[in-house]
Amino acid sequence: MFRKAIPVWIEGHSCELNSICLFSAEFDAAEGAELIITANSFYKAYLNGEFVAFGPARAAHGYCRVDGIALGKRLRQGKNLLVVEAAGYNCRSFYSLDTPAFLQAEVRTESAVLACTGRDFTGRVFAERVRKVCRFSYQRAFSESYRFSRSPAEVYAAVAKGGKVVPAEGAEPLPRGVPYPQYESYVFRACGRGTFAVRNAPAPFRERYVTEKRLKIFPVSEFETFPAEYIGAFSYTPGRGRSARLLRAGEYALFSCGVLRTGFIRLSFCAAENSRVAVLFDEIAGKPPAVVDFTRNGCCAVIEYSVAKGGFSHTSFEPYTAKAIQVLVLSGKIADLRVSVVGFSNPDACRLRLSCSDVRLERIVEAARRTLADNAVDILTDCPSRERAGWLCDSFFSARSERLFTGENRTEQAFLENYALVPPLENLPEGMVPMCYPADFEDGTYIPNWAMWYLIELYDHTIRTGSRAAADAAVRKAEGLLRYFARFENEFGLLEDLEGWVFLEWSGANSAEFTKGVNFPSNMLYAKMLECTGRLYGKQELLEKAASLKVTVARLSFNGSFFEDNAVREDGRLVRKGHISETCQYYAFFSGVASPETHGKLFALLAKKFTPARDASRVGQGICKPNAFIGEYLRLIVLMRFGRRERAAKEFVQFFYRMARRTGTLWENSGTEGSLNHGFAAYAADLIVEYLCGFRGFRGNAVRIARIVPPCDCRIEIPTPCGPVRFVCEGTESFFDFPEGFYPEYEGEVAREAD
Secondary structure, eight states: OOOOOOOOOEEETTTTTTTTEEEEEEEOOOTEEEEEEEEEEEEEETTEEEEEEEEEEOOOTEEEEEEEEGGGOOSSSSSSEEEEEEEOOOOOOSOOOOOEEEEEEEEEOSSEEETTTTOOOEEEEEEBOSSSSOOOBBOOOOOOEEEEEOOOHHHHTTOOOSEEEEOOOOOOEEEEEEEEOOOOOEEEEEEEEEEEEOOOOOOOOOOOOHHHHHGGOOOOOOOSHHOOOHTTEEEEESSSOOSSSSETHHHHHHHHEEEEEEEEEEEEEEEESSSEEEEESSOOOTTTTTOOTTTTTTBBEEEEEEEOOOEEEOOOOOOOOEEEEEEEESSSOOOEEEEEEOOOOOOGGGGEEEEEOHHHHHHHHHHHHHHHHTBBBBBBBBBBBTTTOOTTTHHHHHHHHHHHHSSOHHHHHHHHHHTTTTOOOSSSSSTTOOOOOOOOBTTOOOHHHHHHHHHHHHHHHHHHHHOOHHHHTTHHHHHHHHHHHHBOOOOTTOOOOOSSSOOOSSGGSSHHHSSSEHHHHHHHHHHHHHHHHHHTTEEEEEHHHHHHHHHHHHHHHHHHHSSSEEEEEEEEEEEEEEEEEEHHHHHHHHHHHHOOOTHHHHHHHHHHOOOOOTOOOTTTEEEEEOOOOIHHHHHHHHHTTTTOOHHHHHHHHHHHHHHHHSSSOOSSSSSSSSSSGGGGGGGHHHHHHHHOOEEEEEEEEEEEEOOOOOOOOOEEEEOOOSSSSEEEEEEEEEEEEOTTOOOEEEEEOOOOOOO
């Protein structure tokens, strides 16, 4: 992929914590010039002082994805200057790999290499960024603090020199494989101002990402600055007006946007004197008088600047999410403050078109679109804020949404390719795959249930796309997982005493008393995994094993009224312990252990009485309620699958509409205690589209459709590589129209029930 460029870094810095360096090269403009670039951990490229791109897309250990960016109209006549800001975090995280830093880049045309690393690039340590700082979160690397003695515009438009650029350890290049992100700018409007002062002595800020040395962090005693701690001592007094034209020391301005935005936070102002500024941000405004709770989501959501007198404009290196941004003037005086976010999202998520007479459904779908776009940039992520991590299980749901919104599964393909390329990891047992990836976490935590979801998703992906590439690449991973789980099968074929973090969801269903011994929801999922793997690779013995396991689970778990969560050994015999979770019931119906035909009374009870509003002290006493994910999602899937569409619609409107109204995105939980932009929640759009027209996804080029009576007037265009699948409903008339090569596959009649 590279003609002449080699991996480089500044001598002596490729393995240090939070190594941030600047590299630059001058070249003459030439027609057809493009930038070919990759890095570890990340890079940000500027041409003649103007932002070009952030990357690369993430890859597995030993690999790197390469970007190719046409420079075109960005070039100016004569000499051009490319400056690359590159970060090598060299720490444990769920977000990036703990491998040595490098940059590899070249500017070239079809006939010539105009500049390349190893020949033309100079560089230096980016001393303007403070190195010894607090992490941003437990899951991500380091927060951002800067000390600029001159304008950042001058820094990014100047030759970087002073450091010794030397060859570095690189990685095997791969194609980017995913769409290039959309960098649309979103202006945040001033909406308030006030004053702040030190309330009392700062309380020690000792979140786990500040203290756990295994993460590879700086000791607090070495921090060069610690804004999370000193800002925690501030108290705030709201003032009058909204103007941010002039702010003095001890004053703040609050900015907001109509919806939550993901991207790079940009700040510009004129400093009347040398000043210090802190930028606090979050996905919602905090409760007065705090204004912005920068630690709400388990993050240190602060960017700190020391700036020289004069004009100032800077954009954060890393992408974040924000709906509320608070700018504090710690010292000095600034004027004409402006705040914006340079978006960082998947541009293809706009391809789904939906209009509907029920505006609530429209608004939820739009929120789902935004959620998917922000969580399908280079891999399928859980959230674009706290973690930016590629979690299994979450990916099963967001992958379906990616296909719905974009018409393809390019991001899922890259995600699955990374998993296929995972090398044996020392901290994982043989055959196991990481719970999220690419990532490096030293403690050896893994989730066996998420490994089951991996094989279930592989089958779903193969059916959905009609491509066997991901499945064929993952043969050894599938074989390894089958061998791993076989170690835990008891005399009944049930998994017993699973090791690792047996995780179902954040609810009582995940307590140790519910998961120990033989955990039935895990075995239900195991049966589905065996079934999917058998179908995926044509293994009849796995299909037979799955069918037998379903019968065994139903026989041993069902107590005549409900499926119990676990059984433990007493005198050598398996004994149910009376632990019952609502989520266990949904696992049973989702996995095929149960159906309305085999357990009709239970299904009717769940559908009618076990709603999200259930008062557990009156209905289903002793049965612990589910969490939003995964229990409530499985409930909605089960209701839709088995014909309770109106009940499902009532529930998903109640659940998702308030999120769409408040942040324009869909959340991790039902409340605001977690991420407010969570990838799996985009699945709400899949549920709505199925509710409106019966569309259940693709089987290759077959369009799976349930025969329904549409509930309201609507127009839907579902994208495919060959054009949209169109659905129109007006009054009592409705019809589908299919692009060339696509055809309907009807899946039976589902009546609208009176619920």
